[in-house]
Amino acid sequence: xxxxxxxxxxxxxxxxxxxxxxxxxxxxDEPDFATAEMLYVDPSACVGCGACVTACxxxxxxxxxxxxxxxxxxxxxxxxxxxxxxxRPPLAPVVPAPVAVTGRFDVAIVGSGPAxxxxxxxxxxxxxxxxxxxxxxxQPYGLARYGVAPDHRETRAITALFDRIAADPRFRLRTGVxxxxxxxHEELVRRYDAVIYAVGAATDxxxxxxxxxxxxxxxxxxxxxxxxxxPDAAGVRHDLSGDRAVVVGNGNVAIDVARILTADPRSLxxxxxxxxxxxxxxxxxxxxxxxxxxxxxxxxxxTVPALIDLIATPGLQVVVDGELAGTDGVGADPFAAAHxxxxxxxxxxxxxxxxxxxxxxLRYGAAPRRxxxxxRVTGVACGEQVIDCGLVLTAIGYRGVPVPGLPFDEATGTxxxxxxxxxxxxxxxxxxxxxxxxxxxxNRTCSRETVRRLLExxxxxxxxxxxxxxxRLRVGVLPRM
Numbered sequence: 044x045x046x047x048x049x050x051x052x053x054x055x056x057x058x059x060x061x062x063x064x065x066x067x068x069x070x071x072d073e074p075d076f077a078t079a080e081m082l083y084v085d086p087s088a089c090v091g092c093g094a095c096v097t098a099c100x101x102x103x104x105x106x107x108x109x110x111x112x113x114x115x116x117x118x119x120x121x122x123x124x125x126x127x128x129x130x131r132p133p134l135a136p137v138v139p140a141p142v143a144v145t146g147r148f149d150v151a152i153v154g155s156g157p158a159x160x161x162x163x164x165x166x167x168x169x170x171x172x173x174x175x176x177x178x179x180x181x182q183p184y185g186l187a188r189y190g191v192a193p194d195h196r197e198t199r200a201i202t203a204l205f206d207r208i209a210a211d212p213r214f215r216l217r218t219g220v221x222x223x224x225x226x227x228h229e230e231l232v233r234r235y236d237a238v239i240y241a242v243g244a245a246t247d248x249x250x251x252x253x254x255x256x257x258x259x260x261x262x263x264x265x266x267x268x269x270x271x272x273x274p275d276a277a278g279v280r281h282d283l284s285g286d287r288a289v290v291v292g293n294g295n296v297a298i299d300v301a302r303i304l305t306a307d308p309r310s311l312x313x314x315x316x317x318x319x320x321x322x323x324x325x326x327x328x329x330x331x332x333x334x335x336x337x338x339x340x341x342x343x344x345x346t347v348p349a350l351i352d353l354i355a356t357p358g359l360q361v362v363v364d365g366e367l368a369g370t371d372g373v374g375a376d377p378f379a380a381a382h383x384x385x386x387x388x389x390x391x392x393x394x395x396x397x398x399x400x401x402x403x404x405l406r407y408g409a410a411p412r413r414x415x416x417x418x419r420v421t422g423v424a425c426g427e428q429v430i431d432c433g434l435v436l437t438a439i440g441y442r443g444v445p446v447p448g449l450p451f452d453e454a455t456g457t458x459x460x461x462x463x464x465x466x467x468x469x470x471x472x473x474x475x476x477x478x479x480x481x482x483x484x485x486n487r488t489c490s491r492e493t494v495r496r497l498l499e500x501x502x503x504x505x506x507x508x509x510x511x512x513x514x515r516l517r518v519g520v521l522p523r524m
Contacts, residue, residue, distance in 0.1 A: 055484025061098035113355035156185025158473025159241035228448025244441035254414030263438035272317035285433025292438035364393035365407025463493030
């Protein structure tokens with residue numbers, strides 16, 4: 044019995060190192076790992092031991108024989124990845140052992156999302172380390188809690204991994220504390236041997252077109268916060284009384300909001316969707332959601348799993364408006380791009396008759412020039428074409444915001460750094476370090492590099508630690524288990 048990786052792959056890579064026959068790729072040492080949308084199991088090499096299933100934090104790995112019909116496309120997807128031979132050793136290369144620090148030291152981590160929790164996990168590998176995590180909200184885990192769609196239960200299960208990290212007696216979580224308001228950067232630097240900022244990308248990118256400030260034109264990040272019950276969205280209302288909504292963008296967030304808007308509310312009732320949002324979705328009159336993409340389908344920003352998930356949504360008709368002939372896979376992950384095109388070619392064109400179901404239209408080559416309306420949104424102008432709608436959601440990416448006390452690059456929305464180090468004793472990890480790209484599990488690799496740099500700085504004497512007398516920090520190599 045062989046296994047496949049399916050829709051909720053988070054690129055955590057725990058499965059890679061659990062596999063005894065090195066049949067899960069790309070591995071972190073391979074060139075295409077940084078740009079891969081997901082990982083893949085080689086069906087011809089898999090021995091069916093199930094070690095990867097146990098290691099996966101989001102339940103993304105399952106026996107190919109047990110795939111539900113809506114997930115059957117993943118069997119071909121995993122197999123197709125290996126049609127081109129890959130050079131690989133019998134076993135995946137072992138991650139280099141982290142530097143070992145003898146003696147006590149204290150690290151503060153600002154933020155509690157995936158990058159923060161992975162960083163805490165890496166720091167706590169050191170026996171003398173203690174970690175204090177500062178979180179602005181009352182609940183931890185950031186986008187893992189408030190950014191994942193409520194019907195993606197498997198992906199949300201990654202919080203169980205974070206709970207295990209937080210159970211370490213040397214871990215302390217302080218919620219309801221905002222650095223820059225309740226506590227300054229300077230105070231953190233004085234109190235702790237090192238500070239890691241893992242604050243993510245807290246705002247959205249703007250369209251920059253006339254009419255964007257009209258009522259009914261909403262950043263998709265705000266809409267996601269609303270249906271996930273984010274405290275900042277408490278009391279917010281969205282008008283779902285029109286029959287059409289437009290989503291500007293075609294990444295995974297755009298796909299998520301389109302799916303939630305068109306899903307049968309009964310299918311959401313058993314999820315973690317916010318009660319106020321569920322009530323609004325039950326009363327919603329939206330029958331069609333149009334996703335606008337500036338470029339062609341070969342540049343689609345959503346992942347293959349997100350597209351498969353959308354197509355498989357019960358009671359939903361997914362159609363394509365755009366030229367598909369003659370396009371090839373391009374971009375950072377050509378394999379995934381080519382597979383998306385194959386899936387898109389199997390969809391009906393936008394000109395096909397409505398079949399009575401709710402509908403999502405993937406419209407390509409359509410950049411919004413103006414949001415129409417006087418007091419509130421009535422449509423979107425794309426060149427000479429006008430799309431009537433009562434709701435516009437802009438989903439063109441997240442963006443980092445300046446961190447008090449740290450330098451900031453306005454062009455990239457990140458904190459300038461060198462391998463995660465801003466200055467000796469001050470570090471960044473996650474989206475505030477690399478920008479809003481990658482997946483939940485991608486933060487493991489990035490946080491590991493940041494923590495390694497922190498430990499190297501201790502070893503080089505660049506950090507003035509607060510170690511107690513007789514606890515001078517010494518650096519060696521942590522023995523491999």
